[in-house]
Amino acid sequence: MNQKILLAEDDYNLGNLLRSYLSAKNYDADLFVNGRLALEAFPSGSYNLCIIDIMMPEMDGLTLAVKIRAINPGIPVIFLTAKNQKEDVITGFRSGADDYITKPFSMEELLYRIEAILRRTSGPAAMKKEETYIIGNYTFDTKKQVLAIGDQSIKLTTKESELLELLCRHGNDILERNFALRTIWIDDNYFNARSMDVYITRLRKYLRKDPSVKILNVHGRGYKLLT
Numbered sequence: 001m002n003q004k005i006l007l008a009e010d011d012y013n014l015g016n017l018l019r020s021y022l023s024a025k026n027y028d029a030d031l032f033v034n035g036r037l038a039l040e041a042f043p044s045g046s047y048n049l050c051i052i053d054i055m056m057p058e059m060d061g062l063t064l065a066v067k068i069r070a071i072n073p074g075i076p077v078i079f080l081t082a083k084n085q086k087e088d089v090i091t092g093f094r095s096g097a098d099d100y101i102t103k104p105f106s107m108e109e110l111l112y113r114i115e116a117i118l119r120r121t122s123g124p125a126a127m128k129k130e131e132t133y134i135i136g137n138y139t140f141d142t143k144k145q146v147l148a149i150g151d152q153s154i155k156l157t158t159k160e161s162e163l164l165e166l167l168c169r170h171g172n173d174i175l176e177r178n179f180a181l182r183t184i185w186i187d188d189n190y191f192n193a194r195s196m197d198v199y200i201t202r203l204r205k206y207l208r209k210d211p212s213v214k215i216l217n218v219h220g221r222g223y224k225l226l227t
Helices: 012-024 035-044 061-071 086-094 107-122 158-169 177-185 190-206
Strands: 004-008 028-032 049-053 077-081 099-102 132-135 138-141 146-149 152-155 174-176 214-218 222-226
Touching: 004 012, 004 035, 012 028, 012 107, 028 035, 035 049, 035 061, 049 061, 049 107, 061 077, 061 086, 077 107, 086 190, 099 107, 132 158, 138 158, 158 177, 158 190, 158 222, 174 177, 177 190, 177 222, 190 214
Parallel strands: 004 028, 004 049, 049 077, 077 099
Antiparallel strands: 132 138, 138 146, 146 152, 174 222, 214 222
16 A cells, blocks of 8 residues: 555645655655645545645645644654754654755655655554653553553654654664764754754653653764663
C-alpha cells in the first residue's frame, strides 16, 4: 500500500504539480487548497505525512499544523513557504515541523526530505522500536512515544521521541550535537541546529518533575542526560 500524504497548498498549479510528481513516485497525495479543508479531511485520511504551505486562506499553515498535531502528535510535518527569514523558520519548528523547505525548491530535494522523514517514522527500523527506558522517576516508551511519571503521561512528537531516545542511548555520556543533527535532521545546518535547541528546551520542561533528571549543555560539544 502506498504511503499517504496530505498536501495543503493554495497555489493550485503548484499543488497539482506536486500531487502529480508524488503520484509518479508511488505516493498517494490528497490536495487541499486551504487550511480549513485540510483540517476537515485529516482525521479520516490515515495520512503518513503532511506537506503544508504556511501562507494559505481561511487557515494559515502554522495554525493548521498545531491543530493537526493536537489530533495526532506523531504525524510528520514539512512546511512549504516563500519565507526564508530565521524567525519564520523557528516559528515553524515550534509549531511542530519536522522539516522546512523554501520556495522555489527542486522536486528531487522535496522527495529526499520526504523519504528521509518516512524512513525514520514508518520504516522497518521505526517498527522495531520496542525499548523502554527508565529516566529517574520517568518511564519512556519509545514505541508509543510516551513519557510517563506516576499517573501522568506525555505523548511526544516524533522528533522529541527520537532526540530523547538518542540521549538515553548515550546514558551519562555526551551526545555530540552534530551527530544528533545528522541522525535526526539529516543536515547540521543553522536552521536545524536552532530547531534542536527548541526540542531540547521542550524535553527539559517535560522532565522537570524529577529534579534529579537534567539535560546538560556541554559547551562546544553537545548534551548529556543525567539521571
